[in-house]
Amino acid sequence: MKIDDVQIKKMHHRDGPDTERAAAHKVARRVKGRRLQVLSALFSLRRGGTSEDISTCSGLSVLSVRPRLTELQEMNLIADSLVRSKNTWGNSEIVWKITEEGEKIVREL
Numbered sequence: 001m002k003i004d005d006v007q008i009k010k011m012h013h014r015d016g017p018d019t020e021r022a023a024a025h026k027v028a029r030r031v032k033g034r035r036l037q038v039l040s041a042l043f044s045l046r047r048g049g050t051s052e053d054i055s056t057c058s059g060l061s062v063l064s065v066r067p068r069l070t071e072l073q074e075m076n077l078i079a080d081s082l083v084r085s086k087n088t089w090g091n092s093e094i095v096w097k098i099t100e101e102g103e104k105i106v107r108e109l
């Protein structure tokens with residue numbers, strides 16, 4: 001899977017209504033750009049960051065960041081650092097780190 005590959009089927013329920021499928025297709029056009037924003041933000045957070053940190057750094061909603069983190073992890077561009085940090089609400093969050101492969105992509109931008 002490349003950074004600009006989008007799997008529409010993962011973006012909606014199997015038997016979801018037509019409105020849900022239409023929304024998935026609409027959002028799919030922006031996914032590549034969001035992935036790159038999230039990856040770049042994590043790169044700039046040299047010691048890694050939580051979804052909340054990445055949201056703040058990128059200017060994106062945390063609700064846009066979290067699905068991109070899952071996708072980037074599946075692409076082996078980021079990894080769980082095995083460190084946890086408390087977010088604003090006191091919940092424990094994964095501190096993500098960028099992989100060498102992820103760094104290569106950001107450096108090519």
